[in-house]
Amino acid sequence: MDEERVHGGGPPPWWNRWADRHGRARLPWRSTLLITVFVLAGTRYAAAQQAGERAPLDTFARLLLVLASVLLLWRLRHPVVVVFGTAAATMLYLGAGYPYGPVFVAFAVACFSAVVAGHRKAAWTALGVLWAGHVLIAHWLHPWLPPARDSAAGWGQEGVVAAWGVAILSVAELARTRREQWARERAERAQAARRRADEERLRIARELHDVLAHSISVINVQAGVGLALLDSDPEQARTALTTIKAASKEALGEVRQVLDTLRAAGDAPRAPAPGLDRLPELVRQAAGTGLTVTVEGTAPTLPPGADLAAFRIVQEALTNVVRHSGSRHARVCLDSGDGTALRLRIDDDGPATGADAGGTGNGLAGMRERAAALGGTIEAGRRPDGGFRVLAVLPLRTGAEEDDR
Known part of the structure; x- marks a missing residue:
């Protein structure tokens, strides 16, 4: 079943908890910084290899690259905005005729985060829009866009771009499925632990009830006998009090034995069960x-x-x-x-x-x-x-x- 339909178009609960711990507490700036440095350095190297074929890198090109990468800071909080924002920045970069290189890295990371967060339709839509925009630019609008005298790209290149996009989203789908499976397994283990704890509490309550009900009944009867005979037959009253003392001592011992089960796991029982x-x-x-x-x-x-x-x-x-x-x-x-x-x-x-x-x-x-x-x-x-x-x-x-x- 589509995760967006199950959770009303938003991320699943396990993703919200993960984002609360890792996203809202602090932005993922380390990974974003590494991606930004990699994109800038890789594109600079690619520009040197494509000198004369594509438009040279300038300040606007670098701003677009930095913008697409910096948007990844909010990929955990706002994955839909980030995936479409990186797609738009990447399309502007390609439309301006700047050199190819690792320009799709930021968009790929944004797509991965969106799919894992449960926004599958947004990720696939953004991929389709970017691919359609690239086809439009590379095959029909290139005569009116920089660089001058640019020829149409080969359709084989479009197939490679589409294949890479589908591969990235497929891996993201697998990661999302695996995370959901882990979350279900953790929930099942937690539920089983709660069920075992409830059963143990019920067992202890049942043991305490049986021990105390019996012993207190004996004490109650003997106390009544002792009070009735305290003046007329002190010796019989003494016997009743002796019985009360023995019954209360035994009850305390059994209560301690029952409560011993609350000790740290692995400790041996102090006394055999009756x-x-x-x-x-x-x-x-x-x-x-x-x-x-x-x-x-x-x-x-x-x-x-x-x-x-x-x-x-x-x-x-x-x-x-x-x-x-x-x-x-x-x-x-x-x-x-x-x-x-x-x-x-x-x-x-x-x-x-x-x-x-x-x-x-x-x-x-x-x-x-x-x-x-x-x-x-x-x-x-x-x-x-x-x-x-x-x-x-x-x-x-x-x-x-x-x-x-």
Whole structure:
């Protein structure tokens, strides 16, 4: 698709950013100075070789050469004006009968810049106008233009001029296409990096939610027990405070572990991620809140990601029982009978208490995201006989492991 149509006739956004850094901050005077010196020196040498055939170089000729070259200072900011300005200066130079030489260099550079900036039609139009003007001067108007007694140029020369012009613009088109490809690749890499950062932020938020929701629920229950028994049973209140201290210490440790992922890349983890091997610890913590947890089945060997997800799902499900259920008993069932997936079921007998200890519904959403990320599923809802059930199915092998096999 034509770049001018896509961007409303102007340069594409990547060119504007490039020009902001390299053009508007300062003009490209070094390259322009080199081109000016080259054009003046080359034309002077050509004039010596064409002495007697073309009009001698004079002040006006040098002014035209300098004008065409100096216009290149603005080729990044105003490429259309510059390409037509250099074409006009070059045509005046040729119409005055001055010697041939590197007189087309400034125009070629202006065409290249215009095409790369996205002004393709302007560059090709300027080339066509200059070529048509050269044909008119060299084949029909030469008897009335200097130098005197000048003969018509050969048509082969016109073919060479046209071929050079087309070649220059073709190279510019290739450069423009390549730059656009680089810009797209950079944008895709930046988008992928942003997507990875968003996924990492979501993962960290999910981990923090699971850690804090569980630990704060335990602390909340134990604090209530401690306050209720502070006067009547100081020893039981002390036990509740001890549980609060242990739960808060564990929560701080897990929060530090989650936040360790924000360290510089390449640092090794300071502690292993939790897994189903810590299931007895969850049972003990639940017992501290008055919830009895029965575990059925044995945890199989899981990939690290699935092991962490299974642990967090059980942790969140038990936290919800503590916070939202009147049941004082929960069952955790682990089943991997077919060898391809782990069926993880957490049941409580209810009823729901209607209490809301700060829950926002993010726990179930987090469990679903964890399972979906591994290619598994989560079902959660009320049972027909009352109570609540969470059923997770997690694959025992990840997609990457299957590919390796």
